[in-house]
Amino acid sequence: MFDVLIVGGSYAGMSAALQLGRARRKVLVVDAGVRRNRFAAHAHGLLGRDGVEPAVLAAQGRRDVEAYPTVTWLEGEAASARKTSDGFALRLASGEEHHGRLVVLALGVTDELPDLPGLRERWGKSVFHCPYCHGYELGMGKLGCLATSPMSIHQAAMLPDWGETTYFTNGAHEPAPEELALLERRGVHVEREPVAKVGGAIDVTLASGRTLSFAGLFAASQTRPSSPLAEELGCELEQGPMGPFIKTDAMKETTVPGVFACGDAAIAAGAVPFAIGDGFRAGTAAHRSLMFG
Numbered sequence: 001m002f003d004v005l006i007v008g009g010s011y012a013g014m015s016a017a018l019q020l021g022r023a024r025r026k027v028l029v030v031d032a033g034v035r036r037n038r039f040a041a042h043a044h045g046l047l048g049r050d051g052v053e054p055a056v057l058a059a060q061g062r063r064d065v066e067a068y069p070t071v072t073w074l075e076g077e078a079a080s081a082r083k084t085s086d087g088f089a090l091r092l093a094s095g096e097e098h099h100g101r102l103v104v105l106a107l108g109v110t111d112e113l114p115d116l117p118g119l120r121e122r123w124g125k126s127v128f129h130c131p132y133c134h135g136y137e138l139g140m141g142k143l144g145c146l147a148t149s150p151m152s153i154h155q156a157a158m159l160p161d162w163g164e165t166t167y168f169t170n171g172a173h174e175p176a177p178e179e180l181a182l183l184e185r186r187g188v189h190v191e192r193e194p195v196a197k198v199g200g201a202i203d204v205t206l207a208s209g210r211t212l213s214f215a216g217l218f219a220a221s222q223t224r225p226s227s228p229l230a231e232e233l234g235c236e237l238e239q240g241p242m243g244p245f246i247k248t249d250a251m252k253e254t255t256v257p258g259v260f261a262c263g264d265a266a267i268a269a270g271a272v273p274f275a276i277g278d279g280f281r282a283g284t285a286a287h288r289s290l291m292f293g
C-alpha cells in the first residue's frame with residue numbers, strides 16, 4: 001500500500017514526488033515517458049535552466065526524485081483507476097495493480113493540430129504555440145500566425161513583440177471589426193487566402209500557390225488531458241480556451257476527495273515552470289491530507 005500513487009512522471013509529477021519523498025512518504029510514480037515538449041530541442045523560460053534540453057531536465061529530475069528511498073518509479077502506462085474502501089487502485093497496462101491512499105494525476109495534455117500538410121512534422125521545430133517559449137530565438141524575423149479558432153486572434157495580436165506578423169485567418173473565423181482594429185493597432189497583416197500547406201523552415205503556401213516565408217509559424221493547438229483517468233475517477237473537468245482540463249481547488253484537489261491533479265492537465269495554459277510549481281503544491285497538499293485527513 002503506497003501513500004500516494006502519482007500518474008505521470010514529468011515535470012509536474014516529479015515535483016510532487018520530490019516533496020513526498022522528502023517527507024519520507026511511500027510514493028509510486030507511473031510514467032509512460034511521453035512528455036508534451038518532446039518535439040522541442042530546448043525549453044525556455046525556466047529560471048536557472050533557460051534553454052535546457054527537455055530530456056536532460058527530465059533525467060535530472062528523475063535522479064533528484066529517485067535519490068529518496070521511499071519513491072518507487074515504474075515505467076509504463078496506468079490504464080485504469082478506481083476508488084477502493086481505503087483509497088485507490090491503479091491498474092497498469094501490464095496488468096499489475098497498485099494501491100494507494102491518495103492519487104496525484106500529472107498526466108499532461110495532448111496537442112491536436114489542424115490537419116494541414118507539413119504542419120505536424122514542424123511542431124516544436126518551426127511551428128510553435130507559445131511565443132514566451134520560442135519567440136525570442138526567432139530573432140525578430142517575420143512570423144506567421146495560423147488561426148485555429150477565434151482565440152487565435154489574441155496570439156496574433158501578441159506576436160509583433162517577437163517579429164513582424166502575418167495572420168492567416170484560414171477560414172477558422174473572420175475577425176470582428178474591433179478585432180481587426182486591434183490587429184491594425186499592433187501592425188499585424190491579415191491574410192484571408194486559405195493555406196494549402198507548409199514546407200521548408202518555414203514556407204506557407206496558399207491555395208493560389210503563392211508562398212510566403214517566415215522565421216517561424218505560430219498555431220494554437222487544442223489540448224485535452226493525455227489520459228481519461230480523471231473522468232474515470234469521476235473528476236470534473238473545466239473548459240479552458242485551449243480545451244478541457246481537470247478542475248482543482250486552491251490546494252490542487254479535484255472534485256473527487258483524495259484525488260489531486262497538477263501540471264498542464266490541471267491548468268488552462270501550461271508551461272514547465274508552472275508544472276513544477278503546481279506539482280510542488282499538489283505534493284505538499286497531498287502530504288497535508290495524509291497527515292491531517
Ligand code: FAD
Nearest residue numbers: 008010012032033034036037044078108124263264271272
Ligand atoms: P508532461 O510534461 O506532458 O508530462 C506528462 C507525463 O505523464 C508524460 O511523461 C506522460 O507519458 C505521462 N502520462 C500521461 N498519461 C499517463 C498514464 N496513463 N500512465 C502513465 N503515464 C502517463 N514550456 C516551457 O515552459 N518552455 C518551453 O520552451 C516549452 N516548449 C514547448 C514546446 C512544445 C512543442 C510544446 C508542445 C510544449 C512546450 N512547453 C514549454 C510546455 C511544456 O511542455 C508543458 O507545460 C510541460 O511539459 C507540462 O509538464 P507536465 O508534467 O504537466 O506534463
Ligand code: MG
Nearest residue numbers: 010012013106
Ligand atoms: Mg508530470
